[in-house]
Amino acid sequence: MELLKPYFLWSALAVAIPVLIHFWHQKKGKVMVWAAMQWLSEKNQQQNRGIQLDNVPLLIIRCLLLLLVAFLLSQPVWRHMAGTETRQRIHLIQPDAFLTQNFRFELEEAQKKGERVYWMSPQTDAVESVSDLPPVTVTSPLQVQAAINRVMQNAGDPQQTELHVYVVNDRHLAAIPHIYTPTAFSLHAPVNPDQKTAAAYLAAEGKKLFVNQANTLVSQPALEAGKSFKQAPVVDRPLTVSVAYQDKAMQKTMIAAVQALSDIYDIQVSVNGNADAGKSVDWVITDQKPATLLPQTVYIVSGTIAPATTPNVVYMPEPDDLIQMGRLPEWLGEQLIAHYNLNPATLPLSKTELNALFKPATPGDGHHEARTSPWLLIGFVVLVGLERWVALTKNA
Numbered sequence: 001m002e003l004l005k006p007y008f009l010w011s012a013l014a015v016a017i018p019v020l021i022h023f024w025h026q027k028k029g030k031v032m033v034w035a036a037m038q039w040l041s042e043k044n045q046q047q048n049r050g051i052q053l054d055n056v057p058l059l060i061i062r063c064l065l066l067l068l069v070a071f072l073l074s075q076p077v078w079r080h081m082a083g084t085e086t087r088q089r090i091h092l093i094q095p096d097a098f099l100t101q102n103f104r105f106e107l108e109e110a111q112k113k114g115e116r117v118y119w120m121s122p123q124t125d126a127v128e129s130v131s132d133l134p135p136v137t138v139t140s141p142l143q144v145q146a147a148i149n150r151v152m153q154n155a156g157d158p159q160q161t162e163l164h165v166y167v168v169n170d171r172h173l174a175a176i177p178h179i180y181t182p183t184a185f186s187l188h189a190p191v192n193p194d195q196k197t198a199a200a201y202l203a204a205e206g207k208k209l210f211v212n213q214a215n216t217l218v219s220q221p222a223l224e225a226g227k228s229f230k231q232a233p234v235v236d237r238p239l240t241v242s243v244a245y246q247d248k249a250m251q252k253t254m255i256a257a258v259q260a261l262s263d264i265y266d267i268q269v270s271v272n273g274n275a276d277a278g279k280s281v282d283w284v285i286t287d288q289k290p291a292t293l294l295p296q297t298v299y300i301v302s303g304t305i306a307p308a309t310t311p312n313v314v315y316m317p318e319p320d321d322l323i324q325m326g327r328l329p330e331w332l333g334e335q336l337i338a339h340y341n342l343n344p345a346t347l348p349l350s351k352t353e354l355n356a357l358f359k360p361a362t363p364g365d366g367h368h369e370a371r372t373s374p375w376l377l378i379g380f381v382v383l384v385g386l387e388r389w390v391a392l393t394k395n396a
Helices: 005-029 034-039 058-075 099-102 102-113 140-153 171-177 248-265 319-325 330-339 352-358 365-394
Strands: 088-093 118-119 161-166 178-179 185-188 202-203 207-211 216-220 238-243 269-272 285-286 298-302 313-315 358-362
Touching: 005 058, 058 365, 088 102, 099 102, 102 118, 102 161, 140 161, 140 171, 140 178, 171 352, 185 358, 216 248, 238 248, 248 269, 248 285, 248 319, 248 330, 298 330, 313 330, 319 330, 352 358
Parallel strands: 088 118, 088 161, 161 185, 178 358, 238 269, 238 285, 285 298, 298 313
Antiparallel strands: 202 207, 207 216
16 A cells, blocks of 8 residues: 555544543533532532543544545555566566677576566567667667556556566667656666767768767868767768748748758758659658658658657657747758767666666556545444434534
């Protein structure tokens, strides 16, 4: 059992109220002298000394009522009482050679025990062999969240499932506020000491586009000394961009934003207004969700809010706000830097940051609370009826 609002238990101190009322009720009586009192025996006229409680059963019922109200306000949630040994274990691992080598023994033992082991892939394929890595690269936290959601949808009762997630400790995971996990959850996020931190860069027509040590996107004939770069550019030609909007005014605005990005950062860009061009392009900026996705193409879809399960699809829900603030070229530049990894994060996440990032979610709380609260309310109604019956019977 858990209390969603345990601070309401302080209201249980109100149990002192009926006790004080009972004491006050005793003191408010006054002795009235009348003629018949002379016939009473002397022992019946003796005054009581000390503090005495009157109507003790009624006092107990009223105290129980206040305690039950405090308990209801704290919102109790009843959990299954089954132990952790009865939970099914599911292992979800990021396709990475460092992870599979680091946790090979644990994963192979899990397979021998019949526990389910899945790759963190778009289809969450079952792991046949830990050595056979699928041709999938997981770098986005949205991909991690989507894989967790798919696994838990097929897991059955989430309260009886213990999920183990294996990911490389990378600061790119903190691109979103939270990654929601089930209650029974274990995170395995080691730091890869051999992970390359060399920055990528673009090259075209004798110039190189990269992020310098001042964290600024620049275009220069030579790379900056003192910073580690990859041996070859990720793109060695001018970028090709296709802009296709149903609204012609918006299409002109997007083309102008791309041209502004090209002029500001001296990026060699070739823009056309046809997203269905025969040749592949580097960027597709459109207001229509693409039917097919090419892995080497960045898709920027505006006016749509949807979960991005692939790293090369970026949704821009409110382009008008970026246009009014004049930030559209800057925003497009941020997407270019993120997609081509021009400014890689080198510092891993701390343990505190990982605990804050992976947040346990309890989707079954409402169901358990709905089954528990009616019984508490029925008990409350019964106690109220019993209190009224005793009070009327005792005339208290």
